[in-house]
Amino acid sequence: MAIELRGIDKRFGAVHANKHIDLKVARQSIHGIVGENGAGKSTLMSILYGFYEADDGDIFVGGQKVSIRSSNDAIAHGIGMVHQHFMLVDNFTVIENVMLGAEGAALLQAGREKVRKDLKHLSETYGLTVDPDAIVSELSVGLQQRVEILKALYRGADILILDEPTGVLTPEEADNLFKILRQLRDQGKTILLITHKLREIMAVTDEVSVMRRGAMVATLQTADTNPSEIAEQMVGRRVLLEVDKGEAKPGEAALEVRNLTVTDKFGVDRVKNVSFDVRRGEIVGIAGVSGNGQSELLEAVSGIVPPSAGSVVINGKTLSRTGDPAEARHLGMGHVPEDRLRMGLVKSFEENENAVLGYHDHDDIGGKFVLDVDAVRDHAKAHIEKYDIRPPNCRLKTANFSGGNQQKIVIAREMEQDPDVLLVGQPTRGVDIGAIEFIHKQLIAMRDAGKAVLLVSVELDEIFGLSDRILVMCGGEIVGERMPQDTDENEIGLMMAGIDGAANQGQAVEAAQ
């Protein structure tokens, strides 16, 4: 056994995040851990890494009982961790980040050279290549994650924990990561992999443990199980993974985007002269490797960032170029943002206060100045009821809801305003299967109710499952348009990667005219 946990128990104030957890991880294996949002995966791993201290329970490394009171101890026992939320110093170079805490000497010079050498070595052995002198904040998330892995390896970890590493990766990047993980395992390292994506579990793990509501419910040999069994264990009931939906009956265009260009503060065009339509009663999916302008596109269309050129027309009315989400909403656009915690919610608010975020100036919840809290709470209660948000308490702090339920709060809010145009970004990122199923159903329902839905997702199966039309974005441009029935994941994948995308340039525009 590389790792054995016995009776690990952890509470965060009100939340009982880990309930008497037992776990065995064999040496030289890739061990997956799955579970719904808030099941306690990150917490368990953070305890193993000494980031949190368990209230109770024992940790054994290589059969020896060890006490891990700080990350330092964990590192000393050869444990390394790539956190769900990266632990990097943004304004440091890659080298500085890697050497932090393992500088070697009191002066930095010597350490720098060593790191440079080792990084070169590591990149050769595992193909983990990054520019050692790049400033981390200027690297893509994929590369930042690489830096995290390098940090662990540089410290000579032979037990590597990765907490939802693929959440931020494109399929290609993910596959590449798995290659690396297999290599690492074959070279004798033990890997703990947390993820929500059963596809990945099946793809790389040797064993998989399932957590539910803070408890460890099962540990299975990946070889002799299947996704639905795991899913069942996770949510405690059977779920259907593929979306079933009827024919789309597109009407006239409700959202018209014309020659939209978005320039970031460094003067770089993140979205280049993009044009397309979304018609009533259809779901248009935008596929693309994250960081290819989808986020910027969404933000521009929803009025959060002013475009540098082009226009957005909602229900025939043109959005003023100054960028005002309030205006967009008033023209009938709803927006489920990509990053609910950063943008879509105020975690410290009561649930009901979040239920009106963005619609706080509507006439039905108060007068010109006053806000009618009772009206607000009634709205919230209605949402909770209809969308089965748990726990069903609109006075609870939003932070105390798990990821999936937080996402439901946002979705409920945006859908219940009955918008004509709905922008949806990564609706199921970090959301558990039960919630995914529910959210997909709702999106289809919107479509069938004659709404125009624009879906941005890095999950190809999601794109294929939901979209009636697929636009592929690469390098800030729409490199092509496909109907889901006459294409497949490979072609889209290639287009996303920009390979032979050129051929299809401008199709979208034509389609629009």
Add this chain to the structure above:
Amino acid sequence: DDINPAIVYDVGGRFDESFNQSAYTGAERFSEETGIEYADFEIQNDAQRAQALRNFARRGLNPIIAIGFLHATAVETVAAEFPDTQFAIVDSVVDLPNVRSILFKEHEGSYLVGILAAMASETGTVGFVGGMDIPLISAFQCGYAQGAVSADEDVEVVWAMTGTTPAAWNDPVRGGEITQSHISSGADVVFHAAGGTGIGVLQAAADAGVLGIGVDSNQNGLHPGSVLTSMLKRVDVAVYDYFSDAMETGGDVEDGIVVLGLAEGAVGWADDDNNAALISDEMRVAVDEAAQAIASGEVVVHDYRSDSTCPIE
């Protein structure tokens, strides 16, 4: 029958080695000689000025003397509230039947130290550092300049005020810097009328090996040999006399404006063994003559406060 007098100091506090301390000395002397206890208080903010006076008055303390012109408004209010209590204020005029307003002819004392400064100076340049920029301090400066010129008509007087708020009474560092700039422009005697700021003035003068002149109390002892003399403003006399009057008259002192000058021996220059070596006989003669002339009225020192101008630029 005994009186129970009270004294309210200004922000500088009872031990400012200057103005308030001089008042403190007077009060101490009084209680030593008569054995009569007195109450006192150092105010901490403007709201307390009236509060303190009122507090004393209510406790039946009488007479009550307020040190410093900043008390004027408070005395005005409280004296009106307690017509049977005797009040006095130093350095300002409050026109009420039960208030004695005590003013000093600082310009006369300053005139004398001006003479000494001019005579002691070898560079022919003397300096003045004022505290807060108010007519009172301009009177010091103007009297000093007149005295200096009277002793040496082509003496140059360089001067500066520390500031325009009460903070200017309490900024030795600034005082030191000003003094250094005076010295660098040739002054080898520097007179301060700047309360706590003056500590820095005298220090800087001593450090630079030139002469300083103290004010209010006798400050010769702060840097023996480096303080030419001190312009004495005998607030102690004023306080002592006021309390004594009150005792003799059984708390029924005569009020109105009292102006104390050389003639009353309420201003003058400090002459002790700390500065004995610095004062030549010739200087002593000159300054004594001037003192008599002023006391007898044959020489009149212009008071800046009378018309806000000074005969000397």
Add this chain to the structure above:
Amino acid sequence: MSRGELPRWVDFGLIPLLNLAAAFLVAGLVVIAVGENPLEAVELMLFGAFGYGEGLGFTLYYATNFIFTGLAVAVAFHAGLFNIGGEGQAYVAGLGVALVCLFMDTLVPWWITAPFAIMAGAAFGAFWAFVPGYLQAKRGSHIVITTIMFNFIAAALMTYMLVNVFRQPGSMAPESRTFEEGGRIPRIDWFFDWFGMNLGGAQTNISLFLALIMAFLVWVLVWRTRLGYRMRTLGQNPTAAVYAGMRPPRLIMIAMAISGGLAGMMAINEIMGVHGRLILEFAGGAGFVGIAVALMGRAHPIGIVLAALLFGALYQGGAELAFSMPSITRDMIIAIQGLVILFAGALEGLFRPAIVGFFNALYDRRKVREASAAAGQAAE
């Protein structure tokens, strides 16, 4: 109440009291160090602050200032802004109040002057806070530092005005002329008479009620208006604020202006109520005390009023102390303030963990009891 959460009475009652106790414990040690009897001191203080009409009057007079400055800090807090410029804002507001009074006092009765003076004071204070708000919103400069800078700039400005503009010919004190009746708001002797107390010389005036009204309005603003909702959103998550179509720059400026306006109203108490003229440094540190008041009061108006009362008592009781205990100078009061701010403000979380632990223990015990009870029933 679930595990790990504290009942409100603990959160808003017990903990602040514990902090306070700690502060006074240390203060007591200091008192002993200077050779006085702390218990006696406390007694004198309490008596001085509450024991008789005038004392209570002064306590309320100081409290009035602290309510205004405390509310000012709190409003900015809720919008995620740290306004430590209350001092300067109040100081500059004095200018506005004084100007109105100087113009109107001879012409009209006070109750006509007052509304204008209040508006002028609020406006000047608002402006003095708006500028840092603007600089933060549009120019990205650091609000804490700008407000600090503005305190000093205000001091210079006011000195200049008092010395070169308002000072009376002949008068040596840099202060404006004293207002006539039309420029002074009435004391509240009648109010004290109700309780059979005598206000004595304390200048407690109707601005106290203004302060209480403002406290209520602030509550409404923060928790019952759209603007308040916006400010809180901005304060808790600026990105979400943008997403929600709010305009942070504008909200920042509005919040700061309101904050400054509240601080500014303190000038009504000092200028129209107490001094009847514009004087140097009348704000006297109240702007800074407001920070502690807002913190102790958990940025909630009720808490703020209570905290303000405490600090008012500290000021007044402290002054009394200085009268009757010679070796305890005015500086003792400043030191005690420091201690209170430290324990009640910065060390506010000192005892929390222990208390939370205690309540968790209680909670678990109850759970167990319930469980066994349930089991017992099951058995029958």
Add this chain to the structure above:
Amino acid sequence: MESFQSFILLLDSTVRLSMPLLFAALAGLYSERSGIFDIGLEGKMLAAAFAAAAIGAVTGNVWLGLGAAILVSVLLALVHGFACITARGNQIVSGVAINFLAAGLTALIGHAYFQRGGRTPGLDDEARFTPITWLGAESLQDVPIIGPIYFDLISGHNLLVYIGFLAVPVTWFVVFRTRFGLRLRAVGENPAAVDTAGISVTLMRYQAVIICGMLCGLAGAYLSTAQSASFVPNMSAGKGFIALAALIFAKWKPVPVLYACLLFGFLEALGIVLQGRDLPLIGEVPVQIVQALPYILTVVLLAGFIGRADPPKAGGVPYVKER
């Protein structure tokens, strides 16, 4: 020549006046780089000034005075540290508290002990840092140009001044070239990263505030035992805040801090020279404007030319793992 001489003297006075700012600003640099904001520089400076003057007056020994200053200042820094790091209190508030505490206690104790209304007795030379005249300064004094520069500007300052100037390159090296510096900068930007790297955030921050305390100690000692010869209540008179301004003005970088402090020192010196002076053409400059200039300038520059001065990202927020 005349004007040149007076200009040199202005610069000379600038050096003297910027020293306390420099020490305090560097102190703030360590603290704030570690993520602990410190508006209590003022108070620490004041307390240190008192300690130096009081102990100096009692023992007549400048070094004991300096030691006491550093000790007291570090103690206050530890109070701040405890409040902000261990108790996770509000850093601004803690700073305000420290300022009140120092202002009150110094005067209180000073009064109780020396009976001079909070003042300490004047110090004689053994208890002060006195000017050091450099080799051949006198002889060169009368050489035009270089003479005054060497004699007035370079030579003839007290030891602390030279230490102050030395502290700048040292700080630069420590912050950007050493392991400690790397961790210091990291802990101010992203403490979680430091924590997961196996370094104690708490320890790092305590080290930082202690260094901050030491430097404030020097600043205070300079005020009361080098720049003047006794302690006066509230003698720091807002210098701690100007230092803070200088620090932000310099974007938390050592060398720019030096320039900022010299600039503000220069303005103060200028203010003193211009006090009540009539300038050709302009006439009398209201001194308040000159006095307010450092603050106005900071505001203007912060707002306009140097745009956003980004503080360390984790600055001002206590490091909390468990919500």
